[in-house]
Amino acid sequence: MLGLERRQKIMEKIRLDRKVYVSELAKSFKVTEETIRRDLEKLESQDLLRRSYGGAVIAESTSDELSYTRRSTINSESKLAIAEKAASLIHDGDTIMMDSSTTCQALLQRLKGQRDITVITNSIRLMSDFTNSGFKMICTGGTMRESSCALTGSIACQTLSKYYVDFAFISCKSIDLKKGIMESNESESRVKSVMMQQARKTILLVDHSKFDKTAFVKCDDFEHIDTVVTDDAPSKEWQEYFSEHHISLIF
Structure with a gap:
């Protein structure tokens, strides 16, 4: 699976669950936790999520608007x-x-x-x-x-x-x-x-x-x-x- 596709899947999951965990994502995608951390870092740089200890939470609230x-x-x-x-x-x-x-x-x-x-x-x-x-x-x-x-x-x-x-x-x-x-x-x-x-x-x-x-x-x-x-x-x-x-x- 390409990195872009994996990050899209991560965003789908975080929009559904409002939070994700590095360890669970690594197992789900069969990649290292370091790879997932890099994915989360990239998504955070796009203001799509906020990294937290052990995972990440969605960046938007009910009134937030995405460009x-x-x-x-x-x-x-x-x-x-x-x-x-x-x-x-x-x-x-x-x-x-x-x-x-x-x-x-x-x-x-x-x-x-x-x-x-x-x-x-x-x-x-x-x-x-x-x-x-x-x-x-x-x-x-x-x-x-x-x-x-x-x-x-x-x-x-x-x-x-x-x-x-x-x-x-x-x-x-x-x-x-x-x-x-x-x-x-x-x-x-x-x-x-x-x-x-x-x-x-x-x-x-x-x-x-x-x-x-x-x-x-x-x-x-x-x-x-x-x-x-x-x-x-x-x-x-x-x-x-x-x-x-x-x-x-x-x-």
Whole structure:
């Protein structure tokens, strides 16, 4: 296993368990403890975790926000798997809204062969990365949040409210059976809510690490979600919840 892949696995574990131990990781990956310590040192230098005696703890709290660059390196394999599954839902001629998530970026990359698609987004990165993609791109405008390259505020929401689309594709920071869909900040949460209201169907793209977690701001309940696309089978409790609320589950 390459070092990069091993560090991605370490981050997946620490996001699930909130802490890791050097000895356990060494046994799990069949490498020396010194190798794991170097991995943790590298991850700490990227501000992804904090080393402690015998291991490390996750660096972020419920209100912490990861930069777009940092988010793009976390669970990258999961995002590609989700993008592959979600792409089958979109056909030529569809109109879609996309938030500023790195999962949406992976999805749009997967859709490059489908040219007759209209994309409305509040993401500066999507507007820049797919300028020559053949898609019809519409930017919301608004106030830019540097950490996420997202446009937010009243202008972004007003622009979105003028359009009605086939699908809204959104991601989030965490989901919980009782608390609903959550984000790390209110301004982006509001944009996602408007996207959900303006779409015929809303698709939630969420990897396994975001289930049963809590973030700072409640974005919405699951009543506006039609389909959840994830990378691994969620718990039986989640599967029963989605079934009871008539939410399609793709994993």
